[in-house]
Amino acid sequence: MTQQLLLVDDDPVQRRLLEAQVARMGYRSISCEGGRAALDALRMAAPGRLPAAMVLDLSMPDMDGVAVMAEMRRAGLDVPVVVQTAKGSVDTAVEAMRAGAFDFVVKPVSPERLRATLEDAVRLSQARRRRARAERDASPAARLEAASEAMAPVIFQAKRAAASQIPILLEGETGVGKEWLAAAILAAGPRAAKPFVAVNCGALPAALAESILFGHAKGAFTDASERRPGKFLEADGGTLFLDEIGELPLDIQAKLLRVVQDGRIDPVGGQGGTQTDVRILSATNRDLEKDVAAGRFREDLYFRLNVLAIRVPPLRERREEIIPLARGFLAEFSASDRPGETLAFAADALHLLQNFDWPGNIRQLENAIHRAVVLAEGPELGAADFPQIVAQMPALPMPEAPRPIDTPLPDASEAAPPVRLLGEDGEIRSLEAIEADLIRFAILRYGGRLSEVARRLGIGRSTLYRKLQQYGLEDVSQT
Numbered sequence: 001m002t003q004q005l006l007l008v009d010d011d012p013v014q015r016r017l018l019e020a021q022v023a024r025m026g027y028r029s030i031s032c033e034g035g036r037a038a039l040d041a042l043r044m045a046a047p048g049r050l051p052a053a054m055v056l057d058l059s060m061p062d063m064d065g066v067a068v069m070a071e072m073r074r075a076g077l078d079v080p081v082v083v084q085t086a087k088g089s090v091d092t093a094v095e096a097m098r099a100g101a102f103d104f105v106v107k108p109v110s111p112e113r114l115r116a117t118l119e120d121a122v123r124l125s126q127a128r129r130r131r132a133r134a135e136r137d138a139s140p141a142a143r144l145e146a147a148s149e150a151m152a153p154v155i156f157q158a159k160r161a162a163a164s165q166i167p168i169l170l171e172g173e174t175g176v177g178k179e180w181l182a183a184a185i186l187a188a189g190p191r192a193a194k195p196f197v198a199v200n201c202g203a204l205p206a207a208l209a210e211s212i213l214f215g216h217a218k219g220a221f222t223d224a225s226e227r228r229p230g231k232f233l234e235a236d237g238g239t240l241f242l243d244e245i246g247e248l249p250l251d252i253q254a255k256l257l258r259v260v261q262d263g264r265i266d267p268v269g270g271q272g273g274t275q276t277d278v279r280i281l282s283a284t285n286r287d288l289e290k291d292v293a294a295g296r297f298r299e300d301l302y303f304r305l306n307v308l309a310i311r312v313p314p315l316r317e318r319r320e321e322i323i324p325l326a327r328g329f330l331a332e333f334s335a336s337d338r339p340g341e342t343l344a345f346a347a348d349a350l351h352l353l354q355n356f357d358w359p360g361n362i363r364q365l366e367n368a369i370h371r372a373v374v375l376a377e378g379p380e381l382g383a384a385d386f387p388q389i390v391a392q393m394p395a396l397p398m399p400e401a402p403r404p405i406d407t408p409l410p411d412a413s414e415a416a417p418p419v420r421l422l423g424e425d426g427e428i429r430s431l432e433a434i435e436a437d438l439i440r441f442a443i444l445r446y447g448g449r450l451s452e453v454a455r456r457l458g459i460g461r462s463t464l465y466r467k468l469q470q471y472g473l474e475d476v477s478q479t
């Protein structure tokens with residue numbers, strides 16, 4: 001099937017140019033002229049029908065690209081984003097990578113470069129979808145084992161929660177595993193075999209939120225040609241997981257409170273309520289107490305949902321889990337995406353993963369490893385295979401010995417440099433290609449500080465400028 005791309009640029013000429021370019025590459029595309037329109041298009045896409053990749057202009061008048069990516073992250077809209085920047089400043093490129101961009105290109109981008117990055121982005125997107133399907137099949141019951149000291153009290157509470165029917169509020173930063181834990185609580189409890197329905201309240205389109213949650217009768221409004229049962233009814237007898245509960249608009253909160261109190265739902269345009277039996281687990285990455293104090297969240301609903309609060313700590317407070325998790329993801333993604341190959345982390349990659357702070361927590365770690373597995377050319381994943389992480393790390397000294405913290409001694413193959421020496425054909429790459437990669441990597445690694453880049457590469461600034469020009473990198477390095 002031809003893959004669909006979402007193209008976002010406020011400049012109509014650029015948009016048409018891009019549309020023609022990607023059509024020649026065999027993609028279907030839809031275009032939006034601004035960040036808000038792009039977010040609407042993503043939100044309205046049916047589940048599993050998100051575009052395979054997105055090309056996003058960074059500076060747009062209504063909403064800039066970095067804000068669009070932040071909103072996508074918040075709403076769980078997982079699409080690899082190739083950022084286009086006209087400014088040609090390394091600051092914007094680094095900022096985009098920090099915001100989670102898959103890659104960045106500088107306008108006007110050559111068709112070869114665009115084709116290569118889109119192919120990679122689409123490959124990753126397809127791999128992620130396969131993964132989403134596989135994950136739904138896996139049994140979460142065995143998860144209630146503490147993998148670190150910080151998780152011990154969490155697991156203790158989760159076991160208690162599993163045995164009871166009380167509402168639970170899971171708190172913690174984005175990506176720490178709140179939904180993952182909710183599924184474990186459910187699987188270990190009496191409703192294990194019953195429906196488990198998850199709703200991301202942050203991704204509900206405002207106009208449809210009420211009908212998605214509580215359902216609507218046929219003909220309730222113009223587009224309601226069929227009756228919709230709603231998530232509560234879907235979860236009847238089982239569990240409803242309300243993710244990002246803090247994002248629910250106040251009017252929906254009022255309606256939710258009524259359902260939580262007596263279990264009766266009132267579908268939009270329906271006659272009379274329907275009794276349901278639903279256990280509610282909710283989660284938030286916001287400080288709901290603050291939202292209550294600020295009048296953004298109803299206090300009565302807060303107390304109803306928060307009968308037992310479980311705080312899942314961020315990954316940086318569970319550092320001993322990083323490498324085991326990374327190895328687990330590596331094994332899983334190697335098996336699904338590169339069967340028959342034995343992949344391993346190089347020492348510099350382990351060092352990077354172990355020392356990074358992971359603001360996006362386990363989801364960020366998982367995505368970073370998935371990307372590396374899908375896109376790395378050889379069997380060894382080096383630091384250069386984690387460009388977003390490198391872009392966010394202050395220059396990190398490697399340990400004296402090539403032995404990463406908390407890991408067994410690497411074998412000789414783990415000490416390879418992060419820049420690839422062999423091409424896809426298995427032959428040595430040209431010196432120029434390797435040099436260009438190395439310079440690009442160094443610019444990201446040292447946050448665009450060209451004097452530091454030159455110093456680390458052991459060349460003068462003027463030589464560096466000449467090479468930037470030679471390899472067409474001057475745009476990304478202007479500060």
Ligand SMILES: Nc1ncnc2c1ncn2[C@@H]1O[C@H](COP(=O)(O)OP(=O)(O)OP(=O)(O)O)[C@@H](O)[C@H]1O
Pocket residue numbers: 172173174175176177178179180181243244283284285325362363366
């Ligand atoms: N301990 C773990 N072991 C393996 N995978 C995990 C673990 N915890 C979380 N994950 C994985 O990390 C990803 C993020 O987890 P999850 O969606 O549960 O986070 P979350 O806290 O609900 O995030 P958000 O607040 O953004 O909704 C998921 O793919 C999940 O499978």
